[in-house]
Amino acid sequence: MMSMLPTLGEAYYVLEWIIRLAMLAVVPFRRNPAATTSWLLLIFFLPLPGLLLFLAIGAPRFPRWRTARFRQLQPFFERVAIRLEQAAPPAPDTPADISTLAERLGYLPATGGNAIELLEEYQTVVDRLIADIDRARSHVRILAYIFADDETGRNVIAALQRATQRGVACHVLFDPVGSRKWSKRLQRRLEEAGVAVRAALPFRLLRARTRRDMRNHRKLFLIDGEIGYAGSQNLVSRDFRPGVVNRELVARVEGPAVAAMNAVFLGDWYLETEDLLEPNPAIPESAASSTLQILPSGADYRLESFQALLTWQVGEARREVVIVTPYLIPDESLLTALRTAVLRGVDVRIIVSSVIDQWLVRLAQDSYYDELLRSGVRIHTYRDELLHAKNVRIDGRLGILGSSNVDIRSFQLNEEVSLLLLDPACIARLEEIQRRYLSHSDEITRAQWRQRGRLRKLAENGARLVSPLL
The missing domain is CATH 3.30.870.10 (Endonuclease Chain A)
Structure with missing residues (x-):
């Protein structure tokens, strides 16, 4: 009598078609057409591997607990925005259409009265940052995608250690994927230097993000709430990849816009720790006249x-x-x-x-x-x-x-x-x-x-x- 049970091959064939048909309903949900096409092609040709990959990185959304935590930050961003608008309104000729949209997207307004330097030389950025840290009086806050335990990173860590020895509060957020080559040594060195350090978007098995490769790619270096660096440069030697030398562009800012930079860092620190380090960050003054605006973006925000x-x-x-x-x-x-x-x-x-x-x-x-x-x-x-x-x-x-x-x-x-x-x-x-x-x-x-x-x-x-x- 022939067995009515399917063979392993038959069962796997049926499973593949179940995956293909089910994912036709799941994949298009809240994805752009290009991403939908790529996922469906992958799953059609490799149903089981494609499903496993989709479960790992398929949904570009944070879990509910993080979304709720970000909502708790809204009153903080609103307070910062109101104070910035009152203390440092933009120049009259500022393009209102651009600044209004940017504020609605990122919650932070345009501000006037800023001084800005555009720094092209890689080592100049590192040297200026270390010099500013050595003059810090109250706090230093660093957010970096790559913070390396190499010569450049160790020089910055040494400056942070000198700062903590003077009683300056130092906080560092680094991305554990961008800094994965050095992350364990980096965390140990920073802690030994007296720095409060956290990994941004760490992988937690029980509180995982829906997509494993969503990263904090920001670079913000802040000193005393008065000086801020923003741009493309990480805290790593410019030739850290063999045969590749990086060329960057970084803005060094003084003035009210630094309070907006500070708000972004404080929000990211809160998302990782539930500790709002400074509920009302100071708004620094400057005699300069540049109009600047900070625009954060990411899955926490309503639009890209x-x-x-x-x-x-x-x-x-x-x-x-x-x-x-x-x-x-x-x-x-x-x-x-x-x-x-x-x-x-x-x-x-x-x-x-x-x-x-x-x-x-x-x-x-x-x-x-x-x-x-x-x-x-x-x-x-x-x-x-x-x-x-x-x-x-x-x-x-x-x-x-x-x-x-x-x-x-x-x-x-x-x-x-x-x-x-x-x-x-x-x-x-x-x-x-x-x-x-x-x-x-x-x-x-x-x-x-x-x-x-x-x-x-x-x-x-x-x-x-x-x-x-x-």
């Missing part, structure tokens, strides 16, 4: 703040758009905005790095070049160093620099922070820097780009399929 602002402003551009980013994986809305801007006669330029540190991301990035070049977008590749700086300039009305790349990861998965430049003098200084980038770059022509080999094109197309998952 940086993406929403960037896409809208590209769509509003009339003369010029310059985007500098090491990683370029745009979504369809930004691609459409860029193509449409060119049709309106806008000069659209994208500056990327010729030096590669992540091959799969680079292949996915390259897959967008042909359609961008075909539409008239000009692409320039920066020579010799990894141009890790992230900045944008649009029409002389808006400058942006910060931690956010122009890719889906920064748009939807990472916690990021951007500094908006809202006055002509600041934007002009950013323009000078971008022109130096262009003078050290090579422009890609469409004819040149189309000469690459078929295997290369195939690899790019494959990487593009998984780009929403990177």
Whole structure:
């Protein structure tokens, strides 16, 4: 008598189809079309491995406990915003449409009366930061994606230790994935130096995030609530990757905008510890005149703040758009905005790095070049160093620099922070820097780009399929 029980192979075949059909209903929920397509393709061809990967990193949302904790911070952000608006209103010629949207996205208003330096030299940033820490009187707060236990990191730790010995309260948040090579030694060294230290978004088995690779990618260094650094530079030696030398851009700020930077750090510290270090951060004064605004973004916020602002402003551009980013994986809305801007006669330029540190991301990035070049977008590749700086300039009305790349990861998965430049003098200084980038770059022509080999094109197309998952 033949057995009516299915064989192992038959059972696995049925299971695969159950997974495929079930995920048709699950995957599209609250995902963009590109991500939906990538996940469904993966699950169709590899149902069980695809399901396991989806369960690990498939949903770009934080769990309910963290969402509730972020809601508890809303009165804090509202208090900071009200005090900033009263103490340091922006200059009258500030673009109100930009500042209003940015405040609604990130809860923090534009402020006038700031002093800002744009620092291009890597070691200069480290030296200035250490000097500022050595002059600190009350507190030092550092948030970094990569905080390394290398020469650069140890020099910063030594400055923090000198500060704690003077009675200065020092707090450090670092990302355990970005700093994974050094995380255990780093935490031990910081604790031995008297620094209060926490890992940002740590993995906890019982209180896990829905997606394991959502990271805190912000870089903020704050001294006494009076000086703030924001930009792309981590606390690691500039050549920490063999054969790769990083080039960065960092803003050193004094004035009311530092209170907004401080609020972002205090919020992140509270999310990890439930300890609000300073319920009413001081608002520093400055005799300068720059108008700046802090725009945090990430899964805690209602919309993809940086993406929403960037896409809208590209769509509003009339003369010029310059985007500098090491990683370029745009979504369809930004691609459409860029193509449409060119049709309106806008000069659209994208500056990327010729030096590669992540091959799969680079292949996915390259897959967008042909359609961008075909539409008239000009692409320039920066020579010799990894141009890790992230900045944008649009029409002389808006400058942006910060931690956010122009890719889906920064748009939807990472916690990021951007500094908006809202006055002509600041934007002009950013323009000078971008022109130096262009003078050290090579422009890609469409004819040149189309000469690459078929295997290369195939690899790019494959990487593009998984780009929403990177």
